[in-house]
């Protein structure tokens with residue numbers, strides 16, 4: 207069986223915390239590859255509409271482009287609607303019967319796993335893999351493989367705030383992602399002339 211990691215997320219925008227956790231799990235579990243899977247509508251959080259599906263996909267593509275063992279899974283964005291992981295994984299397991307999927311989640315998601323749609327069924331389809339995140343307990347009653355990895359207190363929320371207020375994002379965002387954000391004027395980076 208091929209061992210495929212799946213890192214689902216909103217990626218609004220993708221940041222080095224995502225790259226770090228994917229790489230750590232890839233090596234710790236000797237996976238063949240990790241696929242980054244942007245969702246369409248995230249089930250449990252408000253997603254500010256400041257980057258479109260196409261823009262989030264493009265940012266993920268740019269973030270992972272130097273790394274041949276990372277790829278983009280566009281299933282949820284292509285399908286649209288609310289991206290329930292159980293529905294996605296049911297379809298993907300049928301599509302790829304010779305793959306064992308490792309669903310990678312951070313500490314905040316581990317804490318809320320009991321609220322996920324059809325979670326009792328989902329844990330039979332995939333092996334969950336958890337990575338701790340500063341400020342979270344990272345505990346669950348569901349089966350999960352924890353991977354010890356360096357932790358970084360970084361979120362897309364912090365990056366959106368920094369970008370909107372002119373703060374630095376150097377070393378926190380992949381350079382190619384920052385360039386794209388500024389070219390497209392995402393997250394309030396396009397300065398509007400005051401007219402004075």
Ligand SMILES: Nc1ncnc2c1ncn2[C@@H]1O[C@H](COP(=O)(O)OP(=O)(O)OP(=O)(O)O)[C@@H](O)[C@H]1O
Nearest residue numbers: 214215216217223311312315339358360361362363
């Ligand atoms: N710094 C981090 N450490 C560990 N896990 C992380 C980190 N950042 C994100 N993750 C995990 O990556 C997955 C996708 O996260 P997501 O794209 O929602 O980013 P986010 O930084 O949590 O976004 P936001 O701040 O907008 O809520 C989730 O499982 C999340 O827990």
Ligand SMILES: O=C(O)c1ccc[n+]([C@@H]2O[C@H](COP(=O)([O-])O)[C@@H](O)[C@H]2O)c1
Nearest residue numbers: 214215216245248249250290291322323
């Ligand atoms: O299926 C669910 O009920 C569910 C609830 C919360 C999160 N998820 C998935 O977990 C991944 C990380 O979510 P998020 O909100 O941090 O982007 C992403 O793939 C979501 O679709 C899935």
